[in-house]
Structures are given as C-alpha cells and as structure tokens.
Amino acid sequence: MRCQVCKKAAATVHLTQIVENQVKKVDLCEACAKEKGVNDPTGFSLADLLLGLGAAQKMEEATTATGAEVVCPDCGFTQADFKKSGRLGCSKCYEVFADGLDALLKGMHKGTQHKGKVPPAVRRTADVRAKLTKIESDLKAAIAREDFEQAATLRDELKHAKKAAQEA
Amino acid sequence: MNVLDFLITPAEACKRTGPHDQIVFSSRVRLARNLKGLPFPGHAKKADRLKAFEALMPAVAGLPQMGEAPFAEAMDKLSALDKQLLVERHLISREHAAKNAGSGFVLNQEETVCVMVNEEDHLRMQALRPGLQLKQAWLAIDAVDSSLQERVEVAYAERYGFLTACPTNLGTGIRVSAMLHLPGLVLAEQINQIIQAVNKLGLAVRGLYGEGTEALGNIFQVSNQMTLGESESDIVERLNKVLLQIIEHEENAWLKQVAEKPKVVFNHIGRAYGVLSQSHSISSKETMNLLSLLRLGVDLGMFGPTPKSLVDELFLCSQPAHLQIGHPEKLDAEARDAFRADLLRQRMKAVPGPDHTKVASKPE
Numbered sequence: 001m002r003c004q005v006c007k008k009a010a011a012t013v014h015l016t017q018i019v020e021n022q023v024k025k026v027d028l029c030e031a032c033a034k035e036k037g038v039n040d041p042t043g044f045s046l047a048d049l050l051l052g053l054g055a056a057q058k059m060e061e062a063t064t065a066t067g068a069e070v071v072c073p074d075c076g077f078t079q080a081d082f083k084k085s086g087r088l089g090c091s092k093c094y095e096v097f098a099d100g101l102d103a104l105l106k107g108m109h110k111g112t113q114h115k116g117k118v119p120p121a122v123r124r125t126a127d128v129r130a131k132l133t134k135i136e137s138d139l140k141a142a143i144a145r146e147d148f149e150q151a152a153t154l155r156d157e158l159k160h161a162k163k164a165a166q167e168a
Numbered sequence: 169m170n171v172l173d174f175l176i177t178p179a180e181a182c183k184r185t186g187p188h189d190q191i192v193f194s195s196r197v198r199l200a201r202n203l204k205g206l207p208f209p210g211h212a213k214k215a216d217r218l219k220a221f222e223a224l225m226p227a228v229a230g231l232p233q234m235g236e237a238p239f240a241e242a243m244d245k246l247s248a249l250d251k252q253l254l255v256e257r258h259l260i261s262r263e264h265a266a267k268n269a270g271s272g273f274v275l276n277q278e279e280t281v282c283v284m285v286n287e288e289d290h291l292r293m294q295a296l297r298p299g300l301q302l303k304q305a306w307l308a309i310d311a312v313d314s315s316l317q318e319r320v321e322v323a324y325a326e327r328y329g330f331l332t333a334c335p336t337n338l339g340t341g342i343r344v345s346a347m348l349h350l351p352g353l354v355l356a357e358q359i360n361q362i363i364q365a366v367n368k369l370g371l372a373v374r375g376l377y378g379e380g381t382e383a384l385g386n387i388f389q390v391s392n393q394m395t396l397g398e399s400e401s402d403i404v405e406r407l408n409k410v411l412l413q414i415i416e417h418e419e420n421a422w423l424k425q426v427a428e429k430p431k432v433v434f435n436h437i438g439r440a441y442g443v444l445s446q447s448h449s450i451s452s453k454e455t456m457n458l459l460s461l462l463r464l465g466v467d468l469g470m471f472g473p474t475p476k477s478l479v480d481e482l483f484l485c486s487q488p489a490h491l492q493i494g495h496p497e498k499l500d501a502e503a504r505d506a507f508r509a510d511l512l513r514q515r516m517k518a519v520p521g522p523d524h525t526k527v528a529s530k531p532e
Binding site for chain 1: 202207211318321323324325327330335338342370396
C-alpha cells in the first residue's frame with residue numbers, strides 16, 4: 001500500500017475517523033505522517049487531512065473535464081498549489097476553482113450556501129435596496145388605485161431615499 | 169514592549185471563574201477574516217503581506233473593544249521565549265509563533281480578546297472566557313468583527329460568506345471551542361466512547377498537550393468543524409448542548425468511581441500528592457497527569473481549603489517557557505525537570521495532605 005500523500009513510500013500509518021456516520025480512512029508513510037503532524041494532536045485533524053486529499057482529487061477531476069490547466073488570473077494560483085497546501089491563494093480563486101470546490105464543500109460542510117453573519121456594509125446596502133423596492137411597489141399601488149395624494153408623498157419619499165443611498 | 173510585563177500573572181489568570189469551571193477551563197470563539205483585494209498570507213508576496221500588516225495592525229489596536237493601550241507587536245520583534253509564553257497561554261497558535269516579519273499580534277489588557285495578523289488568514293480574532301461561556305465569547309468577538317469591518321473591507325461573497333485561505337473555514341470562519349478537564353471519564357475508561365459520539369456529531373476532539381486521544385492532564389478540546397451552511401448562533405448553540413452533556417457524563421463518571429472504587433480513586437490522588445510534593449526531578453508529562461489527579465482531589469474536597477486556581481496555576485507554571493522565566497541561560501530538559509520539581513515542592517507546602525474522609529458524596 002502506497003502513502004496517499006506522497007504516493008511513493010509504503011504506507012505504515014493508518015488512521016480511521018468517523019465523520020457524520022461515514023468511516024474515513026487514510027494511509028500515510030512515516031515521513032508524511034510526521035509532516036502532517038499526526039503525532040502532534042494539537043495541530044492535527046484527520047478531517048482536515050482527508051478534506052485536503054479529497055479536495056485535490058475533486059479539483060483535478062473538474063479540470064480534466066475542461067482539458068486545460070486552470071490558473072487564477074489574480075494571484076497565479078494553480079491546482080497543483082492547492083494539492084500541495086490544501087489552501088487557496090486569494091478571494092478570486094473561489095470563483096476560478098468553483099467547479100471543483102462545490103463538490104468538495106458539499107462533503108465538508110453542512111451546506112454550500114452561507115447562512116451566517118453578513119458584513120454590516122453589505123447588510124446596509126441590502127436594507128436600502130429593500131426599502132427602495134418597498135416604496136416603489138407602494139407607489140405603483142397608489143397610482144393604480146388613483147390615490148394621487150399618497151402617490152405624490154411616496155414619490156418624494158423615493159427621491160429622498162435614493163439621494164440618501166447615493167450619498168452613503 | 170515586553171510580553172512578560174504586559175501579561176497578567178499566572179496566579180491572577182487562574183483566579184478567574186465562570187460557569188461549570190470545575191470541568192470547563194475556558195471557552196473561546198475564533199473568527200477568520202481576510203482583506204478584500206489582497207492574496208491570502210500563505211500565497212502573498214512579501215509586499216502584499218506587509219500591506220495587509222500595515223493596514224491591520226493600527227486598525228485592530230485602535231478598536232474600542234481592545235480598550236486602553238493594548239499590546240500590539242510585530243512577530244519579529246518578539247523573542248523565542250516571548251512567543252512560547254504566548255503559546256502556553258493559548259493566545260497564539262504554534263504556527264503563528266513560527267512567523268516573523270509581516271505578522272503581528274494584538275492583545276487587550278484583560279486578555280479576553282486577541283488577534284493574530286497574517287497567520288493562515290489575514291485576521292484570526294479570538295475571544296476568551298473562563299468556564300462555559302460560548303455565547304458570551306461569540307458576542308464579544310462578533311462586536312470586535314463588526315467594528316473592525318467599519319474600518320477595513322473584508323473578503324466576502326454572498327454565496328460562500330467570508331472567504332478564507334482554507335475551505336474548511338469558509339462561510340462563517342468560526343471556530344467555537346472549549347477546553348475540558350475530564351479525569352472521571354478517563355478513569356472510568358469511557359472517554360473513547362464520548363470522543364466517538366462527539367465525532368459523529370461533526371465535532372472535533374483534540375488532546376491539548378498530549379499524544380493521541382490520551383491527552384496529557386486529561387485535558388481535551390472540543391470544537392466545531394463545519395463553518396458553512398449554518399449560522400454562528402446555531403453552531404454555538406449546538407456545541408453548547410453537547411458540552412452540557414459531556415459535563416453531566418463527567419460528573420456522573422467520577423461520582424460512580426468514588427462510589428464503586430473509592431480505594432482506586434484515593435490511591436491515585438494520594439500518590440499524585442506524594443510525588444508532586446516530594447520529587448526532585450519530574451517531566452512535564454508526569455506533572456500534567458499528576459496535577460490532573462490533584463485537581464480532581466481538590467474538587468472532591470480531599471485537600472481542605474486548597475483552591476483549584478492553585479492547581480491551574482501550577483499547570484501553567486510548569487510549562488517549559490514559564491519555567492525558563494528568570495533564567496538568563498537556556499535550560500535544557502534535565503535542568504527544567506529539576507526546576508519544575510523545586511517549584512512543585514515549594515508550592516505544595518501550601519496544600520494539606522489528602523483526607524479521603526472529607527470526600528463529599530456530591531460535587532460542590
């Protein structure tokens with residue numbers, strides 16, 4: 001049996017972990033086990049290692065499908081780099097390698113859509129957008145029922161809101 | 169600035185109390201963030217790393233949440249001993265201790281918030297609380313994060329959330345963890361079952377100071393692994409529930425041990441007391457394991473008024489870098505073992521001999 005990391009030396013370290021009811025196994029040679037910190041539990045997580053290995057494979061499959069080697073235009077990162085480090089190079093890499101990443105993220109996380117905190121600035125923009133949409137639809141409704149007094153108020157409100165959004 | 173002058177003393181640090189602190193040493197929540205438009209530190213050229221460093225150090229140090237005069241220093245300005253002290257206090261990672269120019273560290277005076285600049289991500293921000301206080305730690309670091317995001321723009325995508333160097337941290341970038349003392353479960357040989365059960369829930373268990381799952385000093389760290397597709401508060405809540413169950417199992421385990429095998433328990437604790445108070449050379453590993461038993465004895469009421477903060481202080485002070493303090497020459501392992509034994513003999517004088525007749529039938 002060959003080591004799954006270097007694919008050269010014979011695997012002598014065999015690890016098993018149960019993640020989400022799935023048994024995951026990894027076989028390593030002595031040198032790679034040491035390098036990955038298998039003997040140092042403070043820094044070692046089998047899951048991370050497995051995910052790193054799986055990730056590289058998934059990304060490789062995705063690129064063989066398209067034929068050409070993918071390189072991030074912003075930072076020059078390649079899949080070979082990912083295979084080596086298990087890390088990406090920059091924010092843009094998440095778009096560039098999206099095809100392979102999606103499959104990888106599915107196995108790694110609860111979902112592939114962020115459900116947590118939204119940056120305050122992004123949230124504010126979204127709030128303003130929602131407010132504008134609301135006024136616009138109210139305005140349309142007011143015009144439809146020929147309530148022009150209300151429509152005039154809403155039109156002014158919309159103007160103010162748009163101006164405030166631009167200044168922010 | 170000198171790290172040692174800034175840090176609160178081990179005695180002070182260990183006197184902090186929190187809910188369930190008999191079993192839970194500390195709670196921490198870490199967030200990973202990166203600056204928009206710059207490559208992640210691991211792939212960045214020196215110029216880009218410095219750009220991130222120069223933008224972030226003053227921005228972080230100037231946050232209202234960092235309070236008056238926080239400690240803020242470049243990693244290349246810290247000595248090897250300083251870095252090791254910070255690792256032993258769990259304020260920086262081992263990886264960060266290996267960093268030099270272009271990386272930095274910021275810590276508030278209360279030592280409740282610390283930030284690593286240019287570790288694996290541009291920002292690793294952490295809030296710490298004594299005992300089981302995951303939610304409080306999350307709220308604290310959330311506030312730090314929100315106010316920092318008013319000053320710098322971070323990498324964020326609607327789909328993937330906060331972008332991190334490693335896909336394992338993507339989304340929320342959150343790592344919620346607690347450090348637990350579980351001597352009862354180890355003595356009862358139930359610890360492996362617990363670890364397996366916790367693993368099945370998608371949570372990680374790591375030994376803190378030791379090899380494999382037989383963590384030195386019976387200290388374990390439990391944390392979430394998944395960061396994407398779930399909100400921060402859900403992650404915090406789920407871990408909190410699991411921890412409350414582990415706490416209950418631990419309490420039951422040692423109650424059962426004391427009820428069924430009192431001689432075994434008292435023998436372990438009595439011998440630990442003997443060795444700790446009488447040795448002239450003792451390794452770090454042996455010390456951790458014996459101090460764990462001493463702490464259990466204190467919890468059981470065998471050592472009269474001895475506070476558990478004393479034991480926790482000895483945990484910290486018997487670590488290599490803490491032992492090195494005050495010695496200008498570099499101590500080798502042999503010298504450290506001797507100094508460690510000296511320290512323990514000296515401090516153990518304040519601890520009365522074990523009295524197993526004082527053992528309460530229920531935890532205090």
